[in-house]
Amino acid sequence: MVATNGQRPAGQAESGPDEQADTPRKANRVVIRFAGDSGDGMQLTGDRFTSEAAAFGNDLATLPNYPAEIRAPAGTLPGVSSFQLHFADYDILTPGDRPDVLVAMNPAALKANLGDLSDGATVVVNTDEFTKRNLKKVGYETSPLDSAELDRFTVHRVAMSELTKGAVAETGLTRKEAERCKNMFALGLLSWMYSRPTEDTERFLREKFAGKPQVAEANVLAFRAGWNYGETTESFAVTYEVAAASLPEGTYRQVTGNLALAYGLVGAGQRSELPVFLGSYPITPASDVLHEMAKHKNFGVTTFQAEDEIAGVGAALGASFGGSLGVTTTSGPGLALKSETIGLAVALELPLLVCDIQRGGPSTGLPTKTEQADLLQALYGRNGESPVAVLAPRSPADCFDIAMEAARIALTYRTPVLLLSDGATANGSEPWLVPDVNELPDLRVSFASEANAPDGSGEFWPYVRDPETLARDWAVPGTPGLEHRVGGLEKVDGKGSISYDPDNHDEMVRLRQRKIDGVEVPEMPVDDPSGRARVLVLGWGSSYGPIGAACRRVRHRGMEIAQAHLRYLNPMPPNLGEVLAAYDRVIVPEMNTGQLAMLLRSRYLVDARSYTKVAGLPFQAEELENVLSDVVQGSEL
Amino acid sequence: MTTDLGFPTDGLAEVPASGEELSAKDFTSDQEVRWCPGCGDYAVLAAVRGFLPELGIARENTVFVSGIGCSARFPYYMNTYGMHSIHGRAPTIATGLATTRPDLNVWVVTGDGDGLSIGGNHLVHALRRNVNITILLFNNRIYGLTKGQYSPTSDQGMVTKSTPAGSVDTPFNPVSLALGAEASFVARTLDSDRAHLTETLRAAAAHRGSSLVEIYQNCPIFNDGAFDVLKDKDEKQRRLIQLHHDQPITFGPEHERCGVVRDENGELQVAKLSEVDEHELVTHDAHRDDTSHAFALSRLGGQHLDPTVTGVFRQVSRPTYDDQARAQLSEAAEQKPPDLQKLLTGNNTWTI
Numbered sequence: 001m002v003a004t005n006g007q008r009p010a011g012q013a014e015s016g017p018d019e020q021a022d023t024p025r026k027a028n029r030v031v032i033r034f035a036g037d038s039g040d041g042m043q044l045t046g047d048r049f050t051s052e053a054a055a056f057g058n059d060l061a062t063l064p065n066y067p068a069e070i071r072a073p074a075g076t077l078p079g080v081s082s083f084q085l086h087f088a089d090y091d092i093l094t095p096g097d098r099p100d101v102l103v104a105m106n107p108a109a110l111k112a113n114l115g116d117l118s119d120g121a122t123v124v125v126n127t128d129e130f131t132k133r134n135l136k137k138v139g140y141e142t143s144p145l146d147s148a149e150l151d152r153f154t155v156h157r158v159a160m161s162e163l164t165k166g167a168v169a170e171t172g173l174t175r176k177e178a179e180r181c182k183n184m185f186a187l188g189l190l191s192w193m194y195s196r197p198t199e200d201t202e203r204f205l206r207e208k209f210a211g212k213p214q215v216a217e218a219n220v221l222a223f224r225a226g227w228n229y230g231e232t233t234e235s236f237a238v239t240y241e242v243a244a245a246s247l248p249e250g251t252y253r254q255v256t257g258n259l260a261l262a263y264g265l266v267g268a269g270q271r272s273e274l275p276v277f278l279g280s281y282p283i284t285p286a287s288d289v290l291h292e293m294a295k296h297k298n299f300g301v302t303t304f305q306a307e308d309e310i311a312g313v314g315a316a317l318g319a320s321f322g323g324s325l326g327v328t329t330t331s332g333p334g335l336a337l338k339s340e341t342i343g344l345a346v347a348l349e350l351p352l353l354v355c356d357i358q359r360g361g362p363s364t365g366l367p368t369k370t371e372q373a374d375l376l377q378a379l380y381g382r383n384g385e386s387p388v389a390v391l392a393p394r395s396p397a398d399c400f401d402i403a404m405e406a407a408r409i410a411l412t413y414r415t416p417v418l419l420l421s422d423g424a425t426a427n428g429s430e431p432w433l434v435p436d437v438n439e440l441p442d443l444r445v446s447f448a449s450e451a452n453a454p455d456g457s458g459e460f461w462p463y464v465r466d467p468e469t470l471a472r473d474w475a476v477p478g479t480p481g482l483e484h485r486v487g488g489l490e491k492v493d494g495k496g497s498i499s500y501d502p503d504n505h506d507e508m509v510r511l512r513q514r515k516i517d518g519v520e521v522p523e524m525p526v527d528d529p530s531g532r533a534r535v536l537v538l539g540w541g542s543s544y545g546p547i548g549a550a551c552r553r554v555r556h557r558g559m560e561i562a563q564a565h566l567r568y569l570n571p572m573p574p575n576l577g578e579v580l581a582a583y584d585r586v587i588v589p590e591m592n593t594g595q596l597a598m599l600l601r602s603r604y605l606v607d608a609r610s611y612t613k614v615a616g617l618p619f620q621a622e623e624l625e626n627v628l629s630d631v632v633q634g635s636e637l
Numbered sequence: 638m639t640t641d642l643g644f645p646t647d648g649l650a651e652v653p654a655s656g657e658e659l660s661a662k663d664f665t666s667d668q669e670v671r672w673c674p675g676c677g678d679y680a681v682l683a684a685v686r687g688f689l690p691e692l693g694i695a696r697e698n699t700v701f702v703s704g705i706g707c708s709a710r711f712p713y714y715m716n717t718y719g720m721h722s723i724h725g726r727a728p729t730i731a732t733g734l735a736t737t738r739p740d741l742n743v744w745v746v747t748g749d750g751d752g753l754s755i756g757g758n759h760l761v762h763a764l765r766r767n768v769n770i771t772i773l774l775f776n777n778r779i780y781g782l783t784k785g786q787y788s789p790t791s792d793q794g795m796v797t798k799s800t801p802a803g804s805v806d807t808p809f810n811p812v813s814l815a816l817g818a819e820a821s822f823v824a825r826t827l828d829s830d831r832a833h834l835t836e837t838l839r840a841a842a843a844h845r846g847s848s849l850v851e852i853y854q855n856c857p858i859f860n861d862g863a864f865d866v867l868k869d870k871d872e873k874q875r876r877l878i879q880l881h882h883d884q885p886i887t888f889g890p891e892h893e894r895c896g897v898v899r900d901e902n903g904e905l906q907v908a909k910l911s912e913v914d915e916h917e918l919v920t921h922d923a924h925r926d927d928t929s930h931a932f933a934l935s936r937l938g939g940q941h942l943d944p945t946v947t948g949v950f951r952q953v954s955r956p957t958y959d960d961q962a963r964a965q966l967s968e969a970a971e972q973k974p975p976d977l978q979k980l981l982t983g984n985n986t987w988t989i
Contacts, residue, residue, distance in 0.1 A: 057987050200985070246989070253986045263981055270977045277737055279729075296980070297969035302736060302962055306729065307762035314722075314729025314759070318702070321720060321730070322738040344723050434986065437978045477718035477734075477741055478653075480697045485666070485712050487721025497668070498713070 024195050024241035029088030031096030032190065034183075035113045036105030036126075037074050038067055038081040041183035046083025048187055048204065052196040054254040054431060057244030058087040061545065062429045063095035063618065068284070068367045075129075075137045080112040089243040093545040093552075095428060097620035101193075103186050105129060105160070108138045119152045124189065126182065128161035156235060160185050160226075167225035168218040177215070181222035188226025195241045198227065248433060255432040257396035257425035258285070261329075261355060262292035264403025266299050268353075269325055271404070272411055272443035275300045277319030278327045279312035281334060284367040285423045286357040289329045309337035313354065317341055320350045321486075323447060323476035325407060327353040332361045332374045335418075336381065342416050343382040346512060347488045349463070349472045351410035351417075353403075354388075358422040360616045369616030370423035372541045373592035378418040379570055379599075385509045387516040389413070390570040392420040394544035397432040399425065402567065404441060409519055411445045414471045420569070422591075424618045425542040448475035448482060454494065462486055462496040470515035517571050524573035528562035529555065535632050536583035538608070540566040540596055543589055543619055550624030559632045566596070572603075580606045587611055587631055589619060609637040644960040648769060648845040651739040652694045659690040664699075666716040672707060677828035677854035678775065682714055684834045685773075692742070692842060699742045700734060702727045704751040707782050707856075708775040711746040725756025728763035731770045736959040742842070745772040749790040750780045753809050757789075760849075761818035766958035767846040773838075774811055774851045779860035792940060797859075812935040812950055815849045816928045822848035823931065824949045828855060829868050833879065833947065840949055846957045853945075866942055880934065880948030885918035888944065895944075897937065905933045907944060923952045 032049065036042045043064055053060050063084040072079030086096035101122045104110035106129035117123070130143050144150060145157060164182040165175060184205070191198055202220050209216035230236045255263070269276035278301065280290040294303040302319075306312040313328040320326030330338065335356045345352040358374045360366025374381075378390045389409045393402040399421055406417040452473055453459040460482035463472050475482040484496065490508060492499045499505070526536070527548075539547045544565045551563045564579055566572065580586055580600065586608040588597040594610035601608055611627050613619060631637055645651065664686045672678045689699065699717040703709035705724035712719030718741075722730050727745045735743045745763075752760045752774050763770065779797070780786040786799040790811065794803040815823045822844040826837040834852065841848035853864045866872040871890070878888045878897070886897040887910065894910040896918045905919060922930060931951040938944040 051985065055985065055987055057989065244989075249989055251982065251986045251988050253983050266980065267977060270975070275737055277733055279733060297966045298973045299975045299977070299980075300966060300970070302966060304733070304736065304962075307758055310726060311729040311732070311759055311762065314726045315733030315736070318720075318730035318733030318735075319737045320733075322734045322741070324733075324737045326733065340723050341726065348720070434982050437981065477700050477738065478695075478698050480695070483697055483717050485715075485719040485721065487712070487719075488723055489721065 024239045027240045027242050028090065029086065029092060030101065030194065030240065030242055031084065031086045031099045032101045032103070033082055033084040033099035033113060033116070034103045034186065035080055035082040035109035036183070037108065038069070038072055038079050039074065040081070040105045041180070042081045042083050042105070045183045045187045046085055048201050049190060049196070050085050050254060050429060051204070052191060052198070052201060053085065053087040054252070055197055055200055058089065058242055059091045059245035059247060059431060060085060060087040060254075060429070061092055061095045062086070063424065064427045065617070066368055075106055075108055075134045077108050077112050077138055080108050082109070082113060087242055089245050091245060091247055093549040094618070094621050097622045101190070103190065105182070105186065107134050107140055107144070110144060111138045111140070114149075117153060120154070122154045122156070123150065124156045124158060124186070126160035126186070127157045128159050158189070158229070163225060163229060164222045168221045171214050171218040171221065173214060173218050178218060181218050184219045184222040185226035185229070188223040189230045190226075192227040192230030193236065193239055195239050198223070247431065250433045252431045253434055254429050255397055255400070256288075256427055256429045257393065257399045257421055258288040258357070258427070259292055260397055260399035260432060261393075261403050261421060261426075262289050262296075264400040265293060265327055265353070265407070266296050266301060267400070267437070267440060268404050268407030268443060269300060270437075271440050272325055272407060272445060274445070275302065275324045276327060277302045277304065277316055277324040278329065279304045279306050279315035279319070280329045281306050281309045281312045283309070283331045283334050285359055285426045286329045286331045286334070286355065288426070289355065289357070309334040310341060313338040313341040313352075317345050317348070317350065317352055320345075320352055321348070321477070325351065325353070325411070327355065329355040329357070331357050331359045331367075332377065333364065335374060335377060339382045342388065343384065343386045344488050345416040346382070346386045346388060348486050349414045350474070351414055353406050353410055353417055353419065355419045355421065357426045358420060360614070366616045368423065370542065370618060371591050371614060371616065372420070372422050372543070373595065373614065374420060375540075375569065375592065375595040378420055385513065387513050388570065389415055389417040389516055389519050390420065391417065392541040392567060392569055393425055394541060394565055394567055396425055396428050396430050398567070400432070400435075404443070408441060408443055411443055412471060413469055413515060413519055414474055415516065420541060422542050445474070447479065448473040449479060451481060460484055461494050463491060463493050465493075470511065470518060519571050521568040521571060521573055523575040524564050524566065524568075524579060526562055526564045526579055527551070530560050533560040533562040534584040535587060535628070536562045536564060536579070536585070537587045537589065537628055538564050538566065538580075538600075539589050540569060543591065546619035546621050546624055547589060549621035550628055553621060553625040554628050554632060557629060559629060561628055561632055569596075577604050580604050580608070585609070585631060587628065587637060589624060589627075591619070611637060644845070644956055644964070646845050646954050648771070648843050648848070649692060649694055649742055650845065652698050652742045653740060654693055655695045659696060661686040661690065663696060664689050664716050666714055668713045670714050671710065673858050675855075675857035676707070677777065677856070678708055678711070680828045680831065681773070681775065681834065681852055681854065682711065684831055684838065686715070688835045688838055691839075694742055698740055699744070701744045701746055702731045702734070703746040704756055705782070706748040706751045706780075708746050708748040709751065725751050725754070726759060727751070728756065728759040728770070728772065732763055732766070732768045732958075735768050735770050736962055739769075739959065739963060743770045745770055747772060747774055749774065749776045749778060749788045749811070753789040753811060753814070761814070764815055764818040764820035764847045764849060767819075767821050767955060768958045769845055769847070769960070771841045771844075771848045772850065774849060775854045776811060776851050777854045777856040777860055778808075778863050779856050781856050781859055785859035808940055810935060810939050811849070811851045813932060816932045816935060816951060820849050820951065821846040821953050821955050822949070823951045824849070825851045825853070825947045827853045827864065827867055827947065829864070837949065840952065844952060845960075846955065864942070867945055876938075876942060876944045878937075878944050878946045880921045880923070880946060880950065882921055882923045882949065885915070885920050887918065897934075905937050907937070923949050925951075926953060
């Protein structure tokens with residue numbers, strides 16, 4: 001595959017003389033998007049290509065994008081499922097804006113994704129699906145393959161269904177079963193184009209279909225057929241090679257955000273030496289955390305699939321009362337249902353982790369799309385003054401560290417901690433430098449074991465606090481002599497007995513706030529390479545990648561810009577005010593309508609300007625690059 | 638039904654014994670009891686405080702969890718561990734606690750509003766799962782703490798602040814509901830009958846799994862006299878059926894003894910003993926796996942209290958949620974000792 005029309009090659013090369021057809025060309029980075037019907041196995045295909053890239057040592061980032069319907073009507077636009085993968089020979093920050101290669105398994109997949117391609121991109125289509133009926137389903141009068149619409153691209157027309165059926169005929173599968181292997185044909189072809197290693201995929205297929213050897217064999221045959229098709233067909237004249245990336249030394253693996261989050265929770269249990277109890281109710285895109293945690297019972301992890309969101313968090317809080325690390329996982333609508341129980345945890349002052357994998361809202365919204373519009377809900381979505389700590393991972397791998405941090409804060413300060421991941425972080429993947437478990441933070445806590453009443457009465461008072469952290473003594477049931485009652489009613493500090501006294505309530509409200517305000521969080525680093533930038537771009541959560549990539553591009557264009565990112569949203573880092581004040585302009589890109597910007601303006605009296613998008617998809621580096629460049633050059637936002 | 642999976646059958650099997658002889662006083666907290674004078678809750682509190690010492694278990698391993706409502710103040714008055722939580726959610730908290738702590742004797746105190754209205758979902762699921770907890774449902778057929786609105790067990794037509802023209806809601810029969818929710822232990826008792834109340838609590842505590850005890854309880858302020866017919870000596874004798882496992886169901890005054898028989902449609906009916914043969918009497922079997930017998934008994938009488946069936950309707954042994962969940966954990970740890978480094982590293986790595 002070569003840039004025959006003299007435009008962009010199917011990979012972004014730094015330079016390079018024309019090479020012979022049998023010598024792979026070098027590219028620094030490539031963005032591939034696999035798109036097909038939701039039943040075509042595009043997520044699996046993308047996932048396998050990702051594993052191949054990871055095994056090869058590329059840096060990578062991925063973006064799955066699929067419909068909320070399990071099987072939307074076949075061949076329609078709403079049924080299109082895609083998986084985008086960006087891999088490179090250097091450290092990259094995003095899944096990429098515009099694909100260099102689109103694999104379109106049917107007309108709907110072509111139509112839905114064509115607009116995202118830039119001129120010169122490569123398009124590989126499965127021509128067998130371009131039937132009159134399928135074209136009509138998506139409103140094509142004539143086949144786009146025969147029109148000028150695709151002139152801007154290098155198009156490879158491959159009869160994937162038929163070639164696949166031919167390749168697997170010997171296995172004796174039915175035609176329908178045989179055709180289902182066509183995604184592996186596509187994977188084989190792309191693997192050849194980008195000189196990917198293939199052994200792992202063959203092994204994976206044999207393991208995945210271990211119980212159905214016939215199906216396993218067919219998938220391997222289809223995969224090989226795709227590879228051979230590339231090698232023997234003249235239309236694919238050139239292959240590309242993306243060298244391994246030079247990342248910090250160590251052992252790497254690929255993780256999605258939800259996997260890293262689950263590992264962080266398991267890790268927190270191990271490092272705190274507490275049993276982990278996850279109370280959860282199935283909800284997209286958080287369910288995978290429940291599924292993953294359910295596999296790790298050997299680590300003392302109990303998973304409880306509750307009757308509803310409220311029961312999930314209630315059971316977690318009950319477990320915390322009993323001395324476990326109580327955790328609940330959910331998405332925005334579920335967080336709304338859990339509000340009252342989180343408020344109870346604030347009043348009880350017990351550790352509780354609440355993980356909200358944000359999705360598009362309001363209401364059911366966009367279950368499978370990403371958004372970061374639950375920030376204010378996390379901070380303020382409860383009755384009364386109900387402060388909690390709030391953290392947000394900035395990338396899939398960061399979910400591990402954030403989960404450990406959330407556990408540290410919850411256990412140290414006896415407080416609920418809200419962790420705000422999102423759909424893009426949860427389902428996206430990237431390489432993760434596997435940590436040495438001995439270097440993970442020590443999260444052990446000590447339970448109260450004796451009377452603590454400051455009046456020397458020999459009683460146990462549940463609200464006696466550590467003077468530094470303001471954390472109350474945590475006495476678990478079963479501890480003799482420390483029997484006590486806690487509840488949602490206002491209480492007197494120290495003794496913990498119910499109090500309706502006006503001054504006491506005022507003091508308790510402020511005390512709970514002081515405790516959260518006093519949570520120790522690290523300073524926020526600022527990336528300002530020249531030290532001369534006048535514009536600061538500040539984000540939080542999953543926008544870290546696109547903002548970082550945009551800043552690189554802005555700097556590449558010869559301009560100066562500073563980047564900082566908030567992982568701690570409550571309390572905010574101690575140096576945040578100082579950082580904000582140090583720049584002439586502060587730009588806050590968010591996938592909501594300006595929630596963080598509003599907080600910054602009210603708390604720091606800074607003229608922070610919002611750049612917002614709520615389209616259900618992550619920011620693109622290119623759009624942020626343009627926005628930020630304009631701001632650096634003096635435009636108002 | 639008895640399913641032997643090697644799990645204990647005693648509800649308190651894993652709860653440590655008390656090292657000392659305890660009395661009701663040991664279970665009494667320093668909090669002043671603040672229910673209205675004449676409230677039925679006092680009698681239940683006294684019965685619970687009075688009977689807990691006989692269980693012989695450690696006081697510190699006893700936990701009372703409540704939701705919101707008059708009855709929800711209960712934990713404050715017990716010198717044990719306790720939590721006064723939020724409306725309707727006590728069964729969820731108790732589920733998390735009991736699942737992670739087999740060494741605790743966990744009680745849920747709820748009412749007809751807390752347990753059957755706002756918390757109805759949690760109640761039925763706790764019963765279905767058979768978590769090892771004991772649920773005391775104080776049924777006074779009214780909302781007390783919010784000052785007198787009708788509840789899910791109020792009589793149809795009842796005039797309250799929120800139903801000035803009379804309630805048009807159909808009430809729940811809590812025992813029928815619990816049986817429908819697969820509860821393994823279901824009983825009913827009265828606040829005014831200390832001996833029966835205590836006997837029922839004892840059976841509930843000994844049961845391993847979710848036990849539901851409905852307690853008819855008088856609210857002297859907003860629904861006074863709802864159960865007065867069961868306090869009047871003659872009426873009580875005429876109406877009250879006390880179930881005893883493996884015994885024919887008979888009741889009533891000497892001169893007019895009655896029994897429960899099955900009519901030609903297979904339904905349970907009350908009949909005068911003088912008019913039926915002894916062999917026609919239905920014998921109570923609380924251990925039947927099939928719930929239809931217990932359910933039929935729960936439909937006998939019901940809202941109008943004539944007759945009123947009390948005692949243990951059903952008590953079957955089936956594996957508890959928490960025993961099975963914990964068994965899965967220990968089995969997993971045995972088969973695959975935890976190795977965090979191995980987990981984090983996984984099988985597909987590359988080194989740079």
